[in-house]
Amino acid sequence: MIRMQDLQKDFTVRVKAGRLRREKRTVAAVDGVSLTIERGEMVGYIGPNGAGKSTTLKMLTGVLAPTSGEVSVLGLTPVPQRTRLALRIGVVFGQRSQLWWDLPLRESFRLLRHVYRVPAAEHEARLRRCRSLLDLDAFLDTPVRQLSLGQRMRGELTAALLHGPGVLFLDEPTIGLDVVSKQAVRSFLAELGATGDVTMVLTTHDLADIERLCHRLVVIDHGRVVHDGTIEALHERYGSRRSLVVDLDRPLPDGFTLPGATLTGVEADGHRVTFALDTASAGAAVAGLVSAASVRDLSVVEPDIEDVVARLYASA
Amino acid sequence: MGEIGAYVALLGGKLRSMAAYRTSFAIELLSNLGSTVLDVVTVFVLYRATAVVGGFSLAESLLMTGLTAAGFTLADMIVGNIDDLKRYVRTGTLDTVLIRPLRVLPQLIFMDLPLRKLLRLAFGIFVYAAALVANHIQWTAARALLAVVAPIAAGVFFGAIFVLTASLAFWWVESGEIGASFTYGGRDFTSYPITVYGDWFRDLFAYALGFGLVAYQPALALLGRTDPLGLPAWAGYAAPLVAAPAVAIAALVWGTGIRHYRSTGS
Amino acid sequence: MGGIDASVLTISPGRPLRASVTTFGALVGSGFRRYATYRQATIAGSFTNIVFGFLRCYVLLAVAAGAVGGRPGGYDTAQLATFVWVGQGLLTVVGIWGPPDLSDRIRSGDVASDLLRPVAPVTAYLAADLGRFLHAVLTRMIGPLIVGAIFFTLAVPTRWQTVPLFAVSAVLATIGSFGCRFLINATAYWLHDARGPLVLWTLSSGLLAGLYFPLRMLPEWLAVTLWVATPFPGLLQTPLDVLVERDPPVQQAGLVLLQACWAVALLALCRLVQHRAERKLVVQGG
Numbered sequence: 040m041i042r043m044q045d046l047q048k049d050f051t052v053r054v055k056a057g058r059l060r061r062e063k064r065t066v067a068a069v070d071g072v073s074l075t076i077e078r079g080e081m082v083g084y085i086g087p088n089g090a091g092k093s094t095t096l097k098m099l100t101g102v103l104a105p106t107s108g109e110v111s112v113l114g115l116t117p118v119p120q121r122t123r124l125a126l127r128i129g130v131v132f133g134q135r136s137q138l139w140w141d142l143p144l145r146e147s148f149r150l151l152r153h154v155y156r157v158p159a160a161e162h163e164a165r166l167r168r169c170r171s172l173l174d175l176d177a178f179l180d181t182p183v184r185q186l187s188l189g190q191r192m193r194g195e196l197t198a199a200l201l202h203g204p205g206v207l208f209l210d211e212p213t214i215g216l217d218v219v220s221k222q223a224v225r226s227f228l229a230e231l232g233a234t235g236d237v238t239m240v241l242t243t244h245d246l247a248d249i250e251r252l253c254h255r256l257v258v259i260d261h262g263r264v265v266h267d268g269t270i271e272a273l274h275e276r277y278g279s280r281r282s283l284v285v286d287l288d289r290p291l292p293d294g295f296t297l298p299g300a301t302l303t304g305v306e307a308d309g310h311r312v313t314f315a316l317d318t319a320s321a322g323a324a325v326a327g328l329v330s331a332a333s334v335r336d337l338s339v340v341e342p343d344i345e346d347v348v349a350r351l352y353a354s355a
Numbered sequence: 356m357g358e359i360g361a362y363v364a365l366l367g368g369k370l371r372s373m374a375a376y377r378t379s380f381a382i383e384l385l386s387n388l389g390s391t392v393l394d395v396v397t398v399f400v401l402y403r404a405t406a407v408v409g410g411f412s413l414a415e416s417l418l419m420t421g422l423t424a425a426g427f428t429l430a431d432m433i434v435g436n437i438d439d440l441k442r443y444v445r446t447g448t449l450d451t452v453l454i455r456p457l458r459v460l461p462q463l464i465f466m467d468l469p470l471r472k473l474l475r476l477a478f479g480i481f482v483y484a485a486a487l488v489a490n491h492i493q494w495t496a497a498r499a500l501l502a503v504v505a506p507i508a509a510g511v512f513f514g515a516i517f518v519l520t521a522s523l524a525f526w527w528v529e530s531g532e533i534g535a536s537f538t539y540g541g542r543d544f545t546s547y548p549i550t551v552y553g554d555w556f557r558d559l560f561a562y563a564l565g566f567g568l569v570a571y572q573p574a575l576a577l578l579g580r581t582d583p584l585g586l587p588a589w590a591g592y593a594a595p596l597v598a599a600p601a602v603a604i605a606a607l608v609w610g611t612g613i614r615h616y617r618s619t620g621s
Numbered sequence: 622m623g624g625i626d627a628s629v630l631t632i633s634p635g636r637p638l639r640a641s642v643t644t645f646g647a648l649v650g651s652g653f654r655r656y657a658t659y660r661q662a663t664i665a666g667s668f669t670n671i672v673f674g675f676l677r678c679y680v681l682l683a684v685a686a687g688a689v690g691g692r693p694g695g696y697d698t699a700q701l702a703t704f705v706w707v708g709q710g711l712l713t714v715v716g717i718w719g720p721p722d723l724s725d726r727i728r729s730g731d732v733a734s735d736l737l738r739p740v741a742p743v744t745a746y747l748a749a750d751l752g753r754f755l756h757a758v759l760t761r762m763i764g765p766l767i768v769g770a771i772f773f774t775l776a777v778p779t780r781w782q783t784v785p786l787f788a789v790s791a792v793l794a795t796i797g798s799f800g801c802r803f804l805i806n807a808t809a810y811w812l813h814d815a816r817g818p819l820v821l822w823t824l825s826s827g828l829l830a831g832l833y834f835p836l837r838m839l840p841e842w843l844a845v846t847l848w849v850a851t852p853f854p855g856l857l858q859t860p861l862d863v864l865v866e867r868d869p870p871v872q873q874a875g876l877v878l879l880q881a882c883w884a885v886a887l888l889a890l891c892r893l894v895q896h897r898a899e900r901k902l903v904v905q906g907g
Contacts, residue, residue, distance in 0.1 A: 153364030
């Protein structure tokens, strides 16, 4: 579906050197990235600002030409075959609009049907599906400029999908959205991904997007891939664990241990304790606790991916 | 066919967007008309002080002004908004244009066709027609053909200049108003007999850049006057000969600009 | 009118003059620095001014060559050349086509934060514009002036008072231009969008200020009417006439006085309009 081989993108920047002199310096925004993404995969592409996420996406969509290396999407080479590729991919730039600012959403969709030369019946069917999944009907006749950011993003997603693309590129699709809109966008993308027809690559700063949507996570920093695998693999590699937070009627007896877990925190005079689950399953740990102490309440906390990624960026 | 339908749709989108701002559109329609009217008024005011400027009477000058106005407004209405390329590059609109399955230049043109310049075009043609009448031209078949071809050739030439100067933004986003020196500056240059300009300045604009063959020479041919600057009579019919290479150069520079944008991304 | 003028320059009635002057100076400084960052735009703009300088100058000189006595509108060729070339520099200095900051801020709603500042909005915007003026004096006059002097014979002032009068006149022109633009932009308080008025302003100001041809080339009754009844000649034509010594000394000074009256009236009008707009904002919540 998508193949990148030693993909490289260098930019020349002018750096101030002294009062008037400027020096040219070459900076690698993408520095030898090799990735293969299979049909139906949902890949989260993350990294700190300036890591090369957007540059990669621009090379995949034919906006930017690589300095060296190879890239192919759906068997096409993006830059020379840009217009052919454009008919088969969908792109959502979170901070740029595909829509006609002064026209109602409905009109933008109608225009895009002509731009992408979609047969009317197909167009109708796809639009109907998006309308119901994204609840568009309430604002379909509102000019885009009057839409809230969340409404607009739902419109952008529809706009990117109306021509039935095989690959969907999403550049920060949830940026600036409120919690409810983020949820709407995520469940829509999850549903879309579940069909297995659409390959998705999404960049984001919101790791909840990734946790919800992506089985595969690619972390890029300084233009290089520093992690490529599942979220679980990331946790494993960086030693992050699930934990069990327990509220107790009475503090635990001295010297209490839970096999396969480590006590990592004691709060509220011993009335709340936290265990990190090393090898024990959540079930076993709960059973062990209930038999030894009077448990009022407990919860299992998933490892915080933000922490992991923050540590990853710091170490890279 | 499908592609043409797409451009028609883009144009339709522009038309419907404008309908949302009827009052603004009306004001812009009138003010664009006004700016061309003022250009012509300026010629009349200058001729208040003298009967002859650069060896040409008011009516003769108006033929050049009218020819320029018709050609320039034609170009301005069709490709004038390409001026905004600086903004498209800076705001990233160019990226959204690049991800659509259409060619970049026609897309930009049809997305934002400045129809507010429509009245101005009509006025430009009116001035040209009035000047043709005022000069008592001795019509021949060749002159009739020239009278029709000349404003179109001028339009094509100015269109090429618009694309050429706008392309500068691919390399220099902060180029500001520099393009206007050659688009609006070129228009001002061809609005008067080129005999008024100093030697090197005239050589540069008229012959090196080709502006001299756009309005001045065709006007001489229509008027049946010989060129006081010594170019042969056939030069009056040479406007298409400068328009064609200008388009070729503009297309080349535009393509290079797009390639440059794709390698630098800014 | 004098009283209004004084109150315009007062930043906050309760504060000592020195503090007000310091604040005003700081605002001018920040306006200056804002423009100092656009170095490339300065070069591009000067280039354009110079090209148009050549175009206009050659045409006017050709007109002079055919005119009775070689003096169209009462200018000799050196005066015409000076008029054009200094005019090309002064155009940016005066800022006739300055940025539509205020209407942008009104449309985006940012204007509300202007009201929270301790400085009256008209004063703050004027200070910023004077900063822009200073920057333009240092950067945008020089290019056209040098090129004009190399390629044409320019008129050198013969009276001692001409240069100081020109300086005063240029400042007054800037204030007048600021006042006009403020009023045009302020229409956005009521129209929501100043695009239409701004377009009309751009259209009329160039011609009526004397950018395309000296207004003295118009019929005399029309020129006089423009001068007395509109602020436009005060934006460009007056300082240029003062510099090229188009008129005898008394009339030269009189033109500047007329310009000063217009500047004061415009600032007073700005205050009034801003006051009304603020009341509207407070009552209707924007």
